[in-house]
Amino acid sequence: MPTISLVDPCDSAAPAQPRSFAAGSRIADVAAAVQADTGGKCQPIAALLAGRLVGLDSLLPEEGEPRVELLEQGDPRALPVMRHSAAHVMARAVMRLFKDVELAFGPTVGDGFYYDLRAERPITEDDLPKIEAEMQKIIAADEAFERVEVDRAKAVEIVSDLKQPLKVEHIETGLAEHPTLSFYRQGEFVDLCRGPHVPSPGCIGAVKLTSLAGAYWKGDANNAQLQRLYGTAWFSQEDLDRHLEALEEARKRDHRVLGKQLDLFTISPLVGSGLVLWMPKGATVRGVLEGFVREELTARGYEPVYTPHIGKVDLYKISGHYPYYADSQFKPIEMHEDEQYLLKPMNCPHHTMIYKARPRSYRELPLRLAEFGTVYRYEQSGELGGMTRVRGFTQDDAHIFCMPEQVEQEVAGCIDFTLKVLESLAFDSYRVRLGFRDKSSDKYVGPPERWDEAEAAIEKVAREMNLPGCEPEPGEAAFYGPKIDFVINDSLGREWQLGTVQLDYNLPSAERFDLEYIGADNARHKPVMIHRAPLGSMERFIGVLIEHFAGAFPLWLAPEQVRVIPVSAKSEAYARTVEAAFKAAGLRTGIDLAAEKLGAKIRSAQLELVPMMVVCGPRDEAAGTVSLRDRLDGDLGAMSLEEAVERLRDENARRAVRHKPKPLGLGGTKPAAAAEDY
């Protein structure tokens, strides 16, 4: 007899109570019992069974006493279930409106859902309102979702009868291991589906189809391209409106929009796609950030190097980068048949040549060579965007050459460096990805034992440092070694890899660069290389940073830190004295001498996101004071010029971050679970 530990639907803080049900009972029976207890007040649409999101049609397990929590209409934890049901409703609507529709996958994503499909007549954007209207009819009709379980043979028969070739293929290949499969029926619409679903589409409060795009069958670019319809669904119109407002807000925070508005960077088609031109203000932010990183590099025992932007093709043949990445490199510069140069796609080969320039002793290890190294990669045209995906970028790169027994300490040092940078900029929401090799792929160089060793070392350090996330992800490694990536979301919820620490036993090997050091035993040994970049690249990092701060940089990073505003032209001379005082204190100071009223000048400075304004008029001049105005806190009142300068000098020196905008909490477009898992 199944026994569960039931959470009180009226008081989830109360201790869960054990409760037994007849054999073969489902969550729906639990729901019915609770409804009886509460006089029908509780209306569950889904449940958490031992922490797993399930539908009311889920069976209670015979064993154990799992915790069960019923989720009612409006509970955000039930959103994925409701959204998946919305995907079915959308597919049903499309099948009513279009002929010969073949369905693929329809999972839940961060803020909504999608369904991949192929229709005889392709769907266009103009069709979306019609599909939405049909969905409304289906939601209003509120027919129940009904689960049916069948064996594989019957499942194939059903999808064949439904004329769903993609589903047939999926059952025969992707689902070959499943002895039984489930379908959900809703009126005339029957779909192969693992579930769960809400009891009926009446639970869907507000739905909107958001976009239409191409997507490959089973995510493979060699397969046919299908149409993907994206939608979002919420329990109420207010929730949907709030979500659409957040999207609107995200558009305003987009670094491409702010980069233009605030004169940070530009991209010229004449220079080339994906090649960032840093305007003075953007270059200033970058310079300040580089200065911060340089300070840390020096403190942490790194030594600077400089290397050229090109190198002979042979260098990359030895490293192993060439020709594996031929498609994603700019074509070689050919001087003679046997003299070809590549724009460098990474800095490591150059740095290994510095290591190799003379014999190395164990006494000089770890050797940490750092360079803001600019690299060029010919990314596919469809990947390019703003500063986050570009064809030329500068890595805050360094390569650490160390003895095997120093690896853990050095990896830990790199992680600590990255954390210091992220904390200094108030990045408190990121995840750490352990990029391991895909054991079934042949793109990785070096013997498996070296890989196992490297992966184990990295995982050990990452776990000891309690980094958030830390799930190993096969296939995310570099071709020469596993890595620890720091992944941060942009304003639209898309993930970007920023900082990275990569452990490499391969490039130093005899087959590659054959690096050595003389050990204490006077014998030759192989060093280990660590590739690391706390920011990743200046372009991508600052792109994400712009969105992180919504363009409103803290004082220490702002291109213009202080703006002096004379109340009228009568105070111009005094304003210039004030300006000089702030400049002398090393603060980036501007002055507004426009023939405008004070209010208009304040407004300009506020809109340009200048962190601090210094208002000075006749009253200040007479008293030797200035009036500070904080962009966030407003008028701070009059104070002596010296006090004002000191106050800002101190805030700048402390690299204070007093404020960052609220995260928008957008979830992106990636499926919550693997879409192939039916």
Added chain:
RNA sequence: GCUGCUGUAGCUCAGUGGUAGAGCGCGUCCUUGGUAAGGACGAGGUCAUGGGUUCAAGUCCCAUCAGCAGCUCCA
């Protein structure tokens, strides 16, 4: 690279076959003001580029380039 959408003044955008518009910004002048918009006048566009259809194209068609969303990719 693929699918779809978009390209008009520095910016945001209106203009659906018949002589290029608005707001903001910019410039000049007036106004000399105390914490988010003072006023007047003015300059500024081969309507992305190249073809085509038409008596006539910013507007319709094709190609190219560029951007956007998604997919694929990302040393």
